[in-house]
Amino acid sequence: MVNRDRMVNEFLELVRIDSLSLKERQMCDTLKQKLKALGYEPVEDNAGQKLGGQCGNVICTVKGNKAVPAVLITAHMDTVVPGTGKKPVIDGDIIKSDGTTILGGDDGAGIAIILETLKLIREQNIEHGDIQVAFTIAEEIGLLGAKHMDFSKIYAKYGFVLDSDGKIGCAAVKAPSQNKINAVVKGKAAHAGMEPENGISAFSIMSDAISSMKLGRIDEETTANIGIIQGGVATNIVCDRVIINAEARSRNAEKLQAQTEHMRECFQKAAEKWGGQVEFTSENEYPAFNIEADAQIIKIMQKAADDSGFTFEAVTTGGGSDTNIINSKGIQAVDLSVGMTKVHSVNEQISITDMENAVVFLISILKNIN
Structure with a gap:
């Protein structure tokens, strides 16, 4: 045929x-x-x-x-x-x-x-x-x-x-539906050798957030992933800014919203703990x-x-x-x-x-x- x-x-x-x-x-x-x-x-x-x-x-x-x-x-x-x-x-x-x-x-x-x-x-x-x-x-x-x-x-x-x-x-x-997630973690720059205690490491905030985050396979309908991390300009500077690109997916709308909010909360709590800030945005890529x-x-x-x-x-x-x-x-x-x-x-x-x-x-x- x-x-x-x-x-x-x-x-x-x-x-x-x-x-x-x-x-x-x-x-x-x-x-x-x-x-x-x-x-x-x-x-x-x-x-x-x-x-x-x-x-x-x-x-x-x-x-x-x-x-x-x-x-x-x-x-x-x-x-x-x-x-x-x-x-x-x-x-x-x-x-x-x-x-x-x-x-x-x-x-x-x-x-x-x-x-x-x-x-x-x-x-x-x-x-x-x-x-x-x-x-x-x-x-x-x-x-x-x-x-x-x-x-x-x-x-x-x-x-x-x-x-x-x-x-x-x-x-x-x-x-599934996918939410595209972007987080900008803000710390405070300082000389890493002379006065690191005067800086706030954006990497420390980020690491704290991600370590407390549910990622990978959440359940049979839901997944989440950290895909791209960008930050730092030199080893002798306490990093004051990190950009994280991530995603959450689920076939269930409520679960997708819950996972996205969970990831937001992890970043916010870590920023508060370390004295930094975070800008968190999410956008639905497709239904x-x-x-x-x-x-x-x-x-x-x-x-x-x-x-x-x-x-x-x-x-x-x-x-x-x-x-x-x-x-x-x-x-x-x-x-x-x-x-x-x-x-x-x-x-x-x-x-x-x-x-x-x-x-x-x-x-x-x-x-x-x-």
């Missing part, structure tokens, strides 16, 4: 394109050309202008020949670093990087699978409802493309994001989503898996994706596995067979929309 060689060649072409976040111009133009070659009319929204990037999201509607609800299928155009000068290597059924960069299967695989799906439904005259395609920018730096996407052009009832790991047939149906087991989109995927010989599995993820944003817009959406592994590393790889199977599963989903 799938044209394996065509799909592989297109995937290799895509991953060789440099497409770092907010620098997706070449990828954007390439995808618009490919969609036009299929006879469609893609449009580019103004998300890039809002974000200071090179291009916007690509949105394209493929009109159907079947009176069923429209679906949105998406993948993101950007990659993480090191993502410049990527050289994919084929080793049997596996496509991997040459070990110096990422592969770019996250999310070049999702894009290639969508393009092959569009070609097959045309070539094989497969009946389907309206299909809306969106290739987003800046997903890797905070789902920014999806956040600024022109949803006035989207009327789909269901959404399928092709941006997850796991076996084919898996779909992430639950994901949680939770697709119930009896939802129609679940039934669609279960039937599609049965029809195409896969085992459907609804999974919970601890990460965020464009799926979070799409659900927040009232579109019932899930994140489908494309088989990617070891993502965000120079060991990233993907199975060609998994990509083929992902196309088969996606086409089966489109056939089962009702």
Whole structure:
């Protein structure tokens, strides 16, 4: 069913394109050309202008020949670093990087699978409802493309994001909300050798706060992490300022708020103890989503898996994706596995067979929309 060689060649072409976040111009133009070659009319929204990037999201509607609800299928155009000068290597059924960069299967695989799906439904005259395609920018730096996407052009009832790991047939149906946390700890500078007692170490305040903080896995729904610490200018100066970037995540809104407040209190108590100050801010990066087991989109995927010989599995993820944003817009959406592994590393790889199977599963989903 799938044209394996065509799909592989297109995937290799895509991953060789440099497409770092907010620098997706070449990828954007390439995808618009490919969609036009299929006879469609893609449009580019103004998300890039809002974000200071090179291009916007690509949105394209493929009109159907079947009176069923429209679906949105998406993948993101950007990659993480090191993502410049990527050289994919084929080793049997596996496509991997040459070990110096990422592969770019996250999310070049999702894009290639969508393009092959569009070609097959045309070539094989497969009946389907309206299909809306969106290739987003800046997903890797905070789902920014999806956040600024022109949803006035989207009327789909269901959404399928092709941006997850796991076996084919898996779909992430639950994901957490994330609070982005920033703390600026302020102490008092002094000469570290001559009069350290006249200083207040911001590092001491920070260490006290973090040592009393619940971090890592809080419970099955909640996590928290200190990610970046910046501070100090010299060893002979008592550090008077430290900046901490952190996060808290939970699928439960009350737990997310409680964890965020706990982290705030730890910083404030430590600052008071040492005689310093702290500026603490938190901002919600994206909302949680939770697709119930009896939802129609679940039934669609279960039937599609049965029809195409896969085992459907609804999974919970601890990460965020464009799926979070799409659900927040009232579109019932899930994140489908494309088989990617070891993502965000120079060991990233993907199975060609998994990509083929992902196309088969996606086409089966489109056939089962009702």
